[in-house]
Amino acid sequence: MNANASLSNSKSLNVVAATFQKIFDSNWLDFAVGHVNPLFSVERTKARVVAFHQETPDTLSIELQPNQNWAGFQPGQFVPVRVDIKGTIHERCYSITSLPGADTIRITVKRQAGGLMSTWLHQHLVVGDIVELGAAGGDFTLPALLPEKLLFIAGGSGVTPVFSMIREALKRRADADIVLGFYARNYADFILLDELEALREKHANFRIQLCITGERMFAEDLVGRFSGKQLKQYCADFADRAAFVCGPAGLIEAVVAHHDEAGLPLSKEYFGLPPVAKTPGASAEVVYLKSGMTVETSEPTLLQAAEKAGLKPKFGCRMGVCNSCTCTKKEGVVRNVISGDIDDTPNSLIRLCISEPLSAVKLDM
């Protein structure tokens, strides 16, 4: 087929597709094709659950096969996972523990006490289920040029993005000099340790140091929370290493304090809820993603905050009835001033006129 013929073919295909879109919107097409292929979607990224692996009693790895809309990821990034739990779609971000280039992606989910999504994934998800994915995100990745020496500090399930980054680093350079300081409360929390140890067997310059805050069982492990003194014990040349930390807020704050004092750069990613800081009368930070603005506000509702910031948001009744001011809250915690309900879910629809910010909030406007 010569170039001209294929060009006119694709043009006529575009005309057909455009005509079809006039008659059937993307939801309709998803519905129609979904009868034969539930993974199909014109615009949305969906993934089928293909396998499970129970890493520890409370940690489950889930292997997912995404559809054609999946745009890939960098090691260290997370993927937003959306599932329908009792009629509402909930979203949580999970770090990807597999490497790019494969047909499937893997997430490793630790069941959090009282965690809505993690509990549901552990109890209800079965092979063959279809979930929805967002685009991979996060800046916690390896630089394009791999540094000579690397230091990773991971706490508990914070090892998940680190795991992917270590695999990628060793893939790029088999003799990469990597130290991993792995922190946990007890031995059951060292998730993916068997895979990390298998990597250590194959790569002489990759060292793992386990640090336990609970009961120590092996002499080579260290006891206690992170400290500069402890770090020197297992990584004397930390000042020469590109450093990455991921885990609960306590661990990150300790490492940040240490590196800041030493004047050393550090990449970090928080695992866990953002702090809800707002006291009455205090101000909250609002980020308007589409307008590219960040504002500190002490206005009682997000609608008033937006107007004070000089934006002209759509509004109507200003009493929570007409839905004109509805907007997507990407992240953050808000309170419904009429009902008192708290909304801390990412990617949820809120009415600005009756929403009071309780933490830093990011709005899709």
Added chain:
Amino acid sequence: MTAFENLYKTSQKNRVLSPAEIDAFGAELDALRQSVMDSVGEREATYIRNVQKFVRYSEIGGRALLMAGIFPPAWLLGAGLLGVSKIVDNMELGHNVMHGQYDWMNDPAFNGNTFDWDTVCTADNWRHTHNYMHHTYTNVQDVDHDIGYGVLRLFPEQEWSPRFLLNPIMAGFLAVTFQWTLALQSLELEKVLHGDKTWKQVREEFKPIGAKMRSKFFKDYVFFPLIAGPFFLPVLTGNIAANLIRNLWTFSIIFCGHFTEDAETFPEDCLKTETRGQWYLRQIRGSSNLEGGRWFDFMTGNLSYQIEHHLFPTVPAVRYKEMSVKVREICQRYGQHYNSGPFTKQFSTVLKRIFRYSLPTAKPTTLAAA
């Protein structure tokens, strides 16, 4: 008399309430809404997904039958089924989803702000004229454009002019072409008559409306007849009939919502000091319910509970029936008239209005319900 006193001295069917009573009234309705929303979840999500499946499968079935429409039974069944599909898409699905009743699902397919329905009226215009203007300013004279849609005189407070002699003809025209005339509503063409708007402005505002009109016209009157090949005529006439069925039905139900005998309108002044409780009262006094069975409720998109819909536009409409029991009880305790009746009776009072106010009537000195 102040506007406030005027407002609350209207129909004798309603007891005049003190400000404290009005606040308590409002609080009871707030509590009712909250208790229902607290229990909204999986059942309602499953319900609306099933409604959408019903709309889609009945559309497929209707259109398929019309392909065989050369046989009269297939044509009748096809046009009927397609008409039902369009009605449910318009009322139980589209209208309710666009109110944001299912926003809590966090499902982009049921997001009130982005949902689009299968009629020529653009979703954005509808959200503005209906969700915002009509629901906030329900039955307020000179503000709620739904009072007469700019072409009909239905209340004595509307100033008479010779063009209203055509009331019955305009109403009939509106009924037959409802999806098209509703699409044009936001243009407020009557303002051009009075010189308050230019044709240039109209042409600009018409652009997105025209685009949607062309695409829907293409779908029903060009595309489907074309793919029927030699059997295009039954498909074309069937689609016309299905749209007509939907137009007549939606017109009748919607007109029964606010134009029955006991429905009241309100002066613009009342908005200046209106409290939340007074807003609830105005919604009740401006709305009327229709009594029918479960299927009737479904086919009206639960607008058979127009009162509950106006009190709670963001609550999933499938819950209105259960809420109506409590609303009736609250109204009774506070001495407020709960306007409800069988469809034929309510509709006959609407027809009465259409004819009566085509003729000049004396402007009322107080705000009496017609």
